[in-house]
Amino acid sequence: MDEYGNIIDDSQASEVFGDSVHEIEGFVEHIIYRNEDNGYTVFNTMFKDREVTCIGTFSYLNEGEYIVAQGSYVKHPVYWKQFKITSYALKTPEDEKAVLKYLGSGAIRGIGEKTAQNIVNYFGADTFRIIEEEPERLAEIKGISMKKAMDIADQLIGRKDMRNAMMFLQKYGISMNMSSKIYEKYGEGIYAIIQENPYRLADDIGGIGFKMADDIAQRVGIRSDSDYRIRSGILYVLLNATAAGHTFLPMEDLVEAAKALLLVDIDDISHYVTDLALEKKVVIKNNNIYASSYYYMELKAAAKLVQLDIEYGIDDAAVKQALESIEKSEGITLDDMQREAVIGAIRNGLMIITGGPGTGKTTIINTIIRYFEMEGMDIRLAAPTGRAAKRMSETTGYEAQTVHRLLEVNGGMDDEHSGAGSHFERNEMNPLETDVIIVDEMSMVDINLINALLAAVVDGTRLILVGDVDQLPSVGPGNVLRDMINSECFNVVKLTRIFRQSDESEIITNAHAINRGEDVALNKYSRDFLFIHRDTPEAIIAALCTVVRDKLPRYVDADVSEIQVMTPMRKGVVGVEKLNQTLQTYLNPPEASKLEKEFGQVTFRVGDKVMQIRNNYQIEWERRSRYGIVNETGMGVFNGDTGIIEEIRPYTEEVVVRFDDDRYVKYGYKQLEELELAYAITVHKSQGSEYPAVIIPMFPGPRMLMTRNLLYTAVTRARKCVCLIGREDCFREMIANGNEQKRYSSLDVRIKEVRGD
Numbered sequence: 001m002d003e004y005g006n007i008i009d010d011s012q013a014s015e016v017f018g019d020s021v022h023e024i025e026g027f028v029e030h031i032i033y034r035n036e037d038n039g040y041t042v043f044n045t046m047f048k049d050r051e052v053t054c055i056g057t058f059s060y061l062n063e064g065e066y067i068v069a070q071g072s073y074v075k076h077p078v079y080w081k082q083f084k085i086t087s088y089a090l091k092t093p094e095d096e097k098a099v100l101k102y103l104g105s106g107a108i109r110g111i112g113e114k115t116a117q118n119i120v121n122y123f124g125a126d127t128f129r130i131i132e133e134e135p136e137r138l139a140e141i142k143g144i145s146m147k148k149a150m151d152i153a154d155q156l157i158g159r160k161d162m163r164n165a166m167m168f169l170q171k172y173g174i175s176m177n178m179s180s181k182i183y184e185k186y187g188e189g190i191y192a193i194i195q196e197n198p199y200r201l202a203d204d205i206g207g208i209g210f211k212m213a214d215d216i217a218q219r220v221g222i223r224s225d226s227d228y229r230i231r232s233g234i235l236y237v238l239l240n241a242t243a244a245g246h247t248f249l250p251m252e253d254l255v256e257a258a259k260a261l262l263l264v265d266i267d268d269i270s271h272y273v274t275d276l277a278l279e280k281k282v283v284i285k286n287n288n289i290y291a292s293s294y295y296y297m298e299l300k301a302a303a304k305l306v307q308l309d310i311e312y313g314i315d316d317a318a319v320k321q322a323l324e325s326i327e328k329s330e331g332i333t334l335d336d337m338q339r340e341a342v343i344g345a346i347r348n349g350l351m352i353i354t355g356g357p358g359t360g361k362t363t364i365i366n367t368i369i370r371y372f373e374m375e376g377m378d379i380r381l382a383a384p385t386g387r388a389a390k391r392m393s394e395t396t397g398y399e400a401q402t403v404h405r406l407l408e409v410n411g412g413m414d415d416e417h418s419g420a421g422s423h424f425e426r427n428e429m430n431p432l433e434t435d436v437i438i439v440d441e442m443s444m445v446d447i448n449l450i451n452a453l454l455a456a457v458v459d460g461t462r463l464i465l466v467g468d469v470d471q472l473p474s475v476g477p478g479n480v481l482r483d484m485i486n487s488e489c490f491n492v493v494k495l496t497r498i499f500r501q502s503d504e505s506e507i508i509t510n511a512h513a514i515n516r517g518e519d520v521a522l523n524k525y526s527r528d529f530l531f532i533h534r535d536t537p538e539a540i541i542a543a544l545c546t547v548v549r550d551k552l553p554r555y556v557d558a559d560v561s562e563i564q565v566m567t568p569m570r571k572g573v574v575g576v577e578k579l580n581q582t583l584q585t586y587l588n589p590p591e592a593s594k595l596e597k598e599f600g601q602v603t604f605r606v607g608d609k610v611m612q613i614r615n616n617y618q619i620e621w622e623r624r625s626r627y628g629i630v631n632e633t634g635m636g637v638f639n640g641d642t643g644i645i646e647e648i649r650p651y652t653e654e655v656v657v658r659f660d661d662d663r664y665v666k667y668g669y670k671q672l673e674e675l676e677l678a679y680a681i682t683v684h685k686s687q688g689s690e691y692p693a694v695i696i697p698m699f700p701g702p703r704m705l706m707t708r709n710l711l712y713t714a715v716t717r718a719r720k721c722v723c724l725i726g727r728e729d730c731f732r733e734m735i736a737n738g739n740e741q742k743r744y745s746s747l748d749v750r751i752k753e754v755r756g757d
């Protein structure tokens with residue numbers, strides 16, 4: 001883009017004046033535009049006393065450099081004639097004029113034009129050699145101290161080194177930004193690292209993975225059976241495993257995956273694993289292999305959970321009396337299981353409560369809050385997502401936060417897959433000071449998050465964990481809630497009785513039946529559990545469009561944007577991508593008055609329903625009064641938050657989204673990677689959220705996705721109406737498919753070990 005905001009790219013400048021190749025040379029006088037990611041640069045130079053605008057891609061370029069370039073003249077629609085550079089060399093300034101120009105360009109801190117002139121007057125064309133070889137002599141010039149002399153030399157040599165390093169890295173197809181990161185990390189060590197073990201980059205530099213390192217290694221000519229390569233490949237397999245939810249892999253699975261990745265014929269991959277264990281990069285336990293950090297996360301979490309699990313002496317009669325008074329004031333009578341759960345939370349340092357929809361989890365949380373409030377205790381409520389926290393606040397009337405906020409996250413963005421996660425202000429050194437912490441929607445909490453939470457909880461704090469263990473497990477690695485329950489080491493209450501009247505809600509009864517793997521009778525006259533039979537994907541999508549726009553909003557008294565379409569997969573004929581495209585055209589078609597912005601494969605349009613797909617704690621929001629005056633501001637938009645695109649501003653390159661509660665957020669065009677169309681979302685993304693009505697296409701897909709607990713999770717997201725559209729056989733098969741996707745995790749084993757069971 002140029003200084004006036006116009007995009008200048010090769011396609012606009014493609015009309016060639018003539019095919020002939022020219023050579024020009026001169027100083028880079030003024031850089032008009034530079035994209036640090038891909039190196040695309042527009043600059044002016046003087047050649048034969050005429051100003052020439054040059055365009056091209058450069059690994060490194062600074063004003064004041066002397067460039068010799070080959071290329072041809074092209075015509076730009078606005079700027080007319082430009083020189084498009086195809087190859088070039090930067091020359092170290094040799095004559096006096098060139099040296100003066102370079103030093104005086106402002107590129108070297110502490111040297112202005114006058115000092116540059118003084119230096120060149122004194123040393124002449126020999127200036128560069130002097131600075132590189134005898135920098136102390138610069139101090140012979142009036143006004144330059146020895147310290148400054150050394151600083152100038154450092155800068156000059158540093159720049160030269162960096163320029164060479166950037167050019168070197170570019171040969172391996174590494175982007176400019178990445179190159180500067182690499183150079184910053186290794187400095188002049190970069191040559192040895194690239195030649196000997198480029199796989200170190202994958203270990204040390206965020207954004208470089210095994211694949212990129214492997215690509216570089218191939219270009220360098222490193223053998224495919226090199227030790228470095230195999231070790232790095234093994235770590236990469238483990239990293240991928242954690243991205244798929246596992247905290248470890250059994251040795252056989254690891255070996256098989258590593259062989260498939262590395263395509264080398266090595267019999268004994270396991271001895272490389274042993275080497276990695278000696279280097280403490282992996283842990284081997286019972287022939288299971290963990291990336292070290294995951295082993296220690298499970299171990300630490302287990303130890304802390306056991307430590308928190310103490311029994312407090314309580315006065316049974318007093319508790320009974322207190323509960324009776326709460327029941328009276330709330331107008332409820334707890335059943336035995338519910339009472340056991342509440343008393344368990346009062347008596348124990350650690351309490352786990354699980355149950356399906358309508359079994360009274362919220363009722364119990366409310367009772368626990370009232371009890372501890374009466375005792376004058378400090379209580380904190382949290383949930384793993386923004387939407388779940390919001391719902392918890394609404395149902396309890398008590399402020400609930402995301403777990404990240406509770407831990408005072410410090411950092412822009414969660415990186416779901418790095419495992420490194422964010423930095424929390426609340427930790428062992430600075431723990432949470434409170435008496436009771438209640439976490440809802442525990443099924444969504446992964447090993448990273450529980451570990452961070454436990455680190456910040458001090459002994460003596462009661463931790464009450466509530467969730468539905470039959471929901472899909474967390475997106476991140478681990479199977480925390482299930483493992484805690486399976487360990488059989490802690491106090492757990494499983495609520496089974498459904499308290500909502502069955503005639504009131506088929507959603508609840510059917511959800512429970514699905515969860516038990518029982519057949520569900522589809523009742524034509526059901527008011528809230530509808531099944532529309534359609535056979536083909538086209539017919540399903542057609543029915544879905546009509547239902548979402550014309551039928552359900554009136555039926556459940558909600559806006560079209562509140563009705564949520566959810567589907568098991570991203571790809572495929574009824575996957576998220578396809579549905580979003582179709583629904584966008586149907587619900588928000590293009591119009592001359594609606595601005596659009598293309599980003600990757602997606603076109604965002606004013607009026608579109610969008611979802612934030614990462615936690616961003618630093619993005620700002622504002623609330624406006626009726627007159628458009630900003631009356632409240634705050635920070636943070638969370639993974640799963642949905643909103644509507646209100647405005648697209650081409651001049652400032654911004655997209656404005658209105659989220660729930662009229663929070664307005666500005667996204668720069670570059671930030672659009674944080675947004676996705678949300679007419680349809682995956683069931684995984686819907687976890688922790690509720691909608692007035694939910695529409696689920698029923699069409700066969702990969703068996704490992706089409707599972708009972710996925711259907712159960714989807715159905716339980718609906719408050720007033722579930723509408724399934726498609727093939728009944730698919731629905732029945734999902735209920736029958738109790739094979740949850742296998743997750744390798746071992747928090748339960750660690751808990752038992754710590755307890756010495």
Ligand SMILES: Nc1ncnc2c1ncn2[C@@H]1O[C@H](COP(=O)(O)OP(=O)(O)OP(=O)(O)O)[C@@H](O)[C@H]1O
Binds near residue numbers: 355356357360363
């Ligand atoms: N002991 C009880 N006696 C009478 N009604 C109850 C009792 N426990 C819960 N309920 C009622 O049952 C309904 C569901 O309870 P609650 O909302 O607490 O369940 P939940 O497990 O949180 O459900 P969900 O996960 O669907 O929100 C509510 O209307 C609640 O008032």
